[in-house]
Amino acid sequence: MNNGVAELKSHRLPETAFTALAAGRGDPAVIRLLQGAQQSKHTMLLHAIAEAVGDGDPADQGVVAFRAGYELLTRIQAADPGGSAWLLGLPHLGGWAHDGLIRLDQDTSPDFAYLACAAAAAAVRAGVPFELDVPVRGGHVLLPGLGRLAAGDEAAWVQLRYDGKHLAVGDSVVASRVTLGPDHGPGRPVPHWRGTPAVRVLADGLAWDILLVTDDPYLDRYTLPMSAGLTDHELRRWRQLMQAAWEVLVRHHRWAAEPIATGVSVIVPLTPQSETDLISATSPAAFGAVATSWPPDPVTMAETLVHEFQHVKLCGLLDMVPLAESGPEKVYAPWRQDPRPAGGLLQGIYAHLGIVRFWQSQRQAETDPDNILRAHVQFARWRAATEDAIDTLLRTGCLTPDGVRFIGLLRDQERALADEPVPSPAREIATEVALDHRLTWQIRHMATDAAAVATLADAYRRGEPFPQRDRPEAWVEEDVRKLGSSVRSRLLTMSYLEPPRYRELCAEGVLPLSEPDRLLLGRDAEAAVRAYRDLIAGSADPQPDAWVGLALALHRLPASVLRDVFAAHLPVLFDVHSRLGAGHDPLDLAGWFG
Amino acid sequence: MSSQEKKIVAAVPDLRDFPLDRLAELGGTPLAHSIALYRERLKENGVPLSSFNARI
Numbered sequence: 001m002n003n004g005v006a007e008l009k010s011h012r013l014p015e016t017a018f019t020a021l022a023a024g025r026g027d028p029a030v031i032r033l034l035q036g037a038q039q040s041k042h043t044m045l046l047h048a049i050a051e052a053v054g055d056g057d058p059a060d061q062g063v064v065a066f067r068a069g070y071e072l073l074t075r076i077q078a079a080d081p082g083g084s085a086w087l088l089g090l091p092h093l094g095g096w097a098h099d100g101l102i103r104l105d106q107d108t109s110p111d112f113a114y115l116a117c118a119a120a121a122a123a124v125r126a127g128v129p130f131e132l133d134v135p136v137r138g139g140h141v142l143l144p145g146l147g148r149l150a151a152g153d154e155a156a157w158v159q160l161r162y163d164g165k166h167l168a169v170g171d172s173v174v175a176s177r178v179t180l181g182p183d184h185g186p187g188r189p190v191p192h193w194r195g196t197p198a199v200r201v202l203a204d205g206l207a208w209d210i211l212l213v214t215d216d217p218y219l220d221r222y223t224l225p226m227s228a229g230l231t232d233h234e235l236r237r238w239r240q241l242m243q244a245a246w247e248v249l250v251r252h253h254r255w256a257a258e259p260i261a262t263g264v265s266v267i268v269p270l271t272p273q274s275e276t277d278l279i280s281a282t283s284p285a286a287f288g289a290v291a292t293s294w295p296p297d298p299v300t301m302a303e304t305l306v307h308e309f310q311h312v313k314l315c316g317l318l319d320m321v322p323l324a325e326s327g328p329e330k331v332y333a334p335w336r337q338d339p340r341p342a343g344g345l346l347q348g349i350y351a352h353l354g355i356v357r358f359w360q361s362q363r364q365a366e367t368d369p370d371n372i373l374r375a376h377v378q379f380a381r382w383r384a385a386t387e388d389a390i391d392t393l394l395r396t397g398c399l400t401p402d403g404v405r406f407i408g409l410l411r412d413q414e415r416a417l418a419d420e421p422v423p424s425p426a427r428e429i430a431t432e433v434a435l436d437h438r439l440t441w442q443i444r445h446m447a448t449d450a451a452a453v454a455t456l457a458d459a460y461r462r463g464e465p466f467p468q469r470d471r472p473e474a475w476v477e478e479d480v481r482k483l484g485s486s487v488r489s490r491l492l493t494m495s496y497l498e499p500p501r502y503r504e505l506c507a508e509g510v511l512p513l514s515e516p517d518r519l520l521l522g523r524d525a526e527a528a529v530r531a532y533r534d535l536i537a538g539s540a541d542p543q544p545d546a547w548v549g550l551a552l553a554l555h556r557l558p559a560s561v562l563r564d565v566f567a568a569h570l571p572v573l574f575d576v577h578s579r580l581g582a583g584h585d586p587l588d589l590a591g592w593f594g
Numbered sequence: 595m596s597s598q599e600k601k602i603v604a605a606v607p608d609l610r611d612f613p614l615d616r617l618a619e620l621g622g623t624p625l626a627h628s629i630a631l632y633r634e635r636l637k638e639n640g641v642p643l644s645s646f647n648a649r650i
Binding site (some may be wrong): 008009010011012013014015016018036037039040041043044045046047048050051070071073074077078081084085101102105319320321322326402 | 599600601602603604605606607608609610611612613614615617618620623624625628629632633636637638
């Protein structure tokens, strides 16, 4: 063990590891380098909290519990360094330490007592005796990474006593060490103990051990709440899904499977707001945890794991090497509905490199025509989106020199996939869905110069030619116009993600679609153009969604100036037309622009 | 990965083998600097969270 202050060194990342990560890869050895740095980061944050405890009220039970927990952790480290390393590597502890530091910076008190629970968990695991007062929350004592003990509702605190073999809770409950572990499924229930649900999945000789965490407050940190209180039936379904997804990964995406097995130790099931949403998330505070709502099938779960593990890796790398500086500018990300800062775009690009690679292989693995279509569209859509987003990111000028190098190496990977053929139907769907997303985003978030728009509207009204100067400037301004995701957009996406459901809905003819949207989805592009035009020209109110629809309908027709003007200048066109008011033909206006 | 290979020096001190009961001795060292840098990053970037809706 290193005992010398003077010998304190920084983590070092070999160039080969940096290159592998930039290429979207990184074998288990590289992942372990990231994990090592995370363990140090968590230790560093723990130390920052410990320093703050030094100023804490010695009579405060939380402060007392922290000190006792810290002392216990010190003893565990001396007796079993692997035991303290296990705890300091847990995403639970990372989330707690991260939040603790933020609370200190906000002049509020961290949840000091959590450390006592965490140290107790590590001590039970390592067989190190202790006596410790710990908080009771919701009638339970949480032992992060292991499970929770029932402690009754009477007291807010309870004493744990552990002799290395048996754990006593207060005066009544005693549990054996061998039973105090995660719950791997069928087995006899242990009185007073609820092990954290665990899954061991296995395919072609490759195993992966995961915890399904739904009760730790420091992993309940995503945009959706964790799915607390999963029933036995739901747990069985999660276990089955993880096994099936693992088989997909191991058999078709081995490059991703082995690093995921090394780097992801926790899945946090999320509760979605609607049945059709699929939300997944990763937090840099909780390295090794991936959160997701219930995915519709094992392939989607496998894709989600590849996607989120890309974020996990990049979060780990960013803690070691800054790649982007914060800047005020927000830009378009083809996978988000909101404008993103450069750092967010970098995360998305990296995640989508993994997604592109996933669908590239998955195209070969699928046998059902609907699934083959989905794989081709996903591959084509995200390949083009990633390439565009790299250009956008470079234009922000927010990358550090290492960031520029990183994105250059990443782009080499992207370009290696550029010539991969995609069947026409899939390519056309991918292009249309991407255009719909981009134009909807632009209508929503691109502001235009009001004076220049007024000048153009006046010139058009007077029948003058288009002024021979640059078109009005447009810039990103969040939610400058109201426009959400339309039924039409959702159906376009559904057409390749869930073709059977899409066909069923179209056949039923009960969808709340406007007539132009119905014509567009019915692939009658010429009629759709006329219908959108009539809707826009005849409406007293602006019709942003119809403008996007008109652009999509034009896109289905042969190449034309009108099509290009709609694709390139939609926010300006929309604003000039809004200023002109009802009665003006949007196609005539676009022709004037062209 | 050979020991001669070029390596990037990370912003995180290697504390994996450092005794927890001696961390306090590191008060004015690179550890304090690293914590300050981390705090600065949090202030600049907030708490970034990747969140993705696969149905957009």
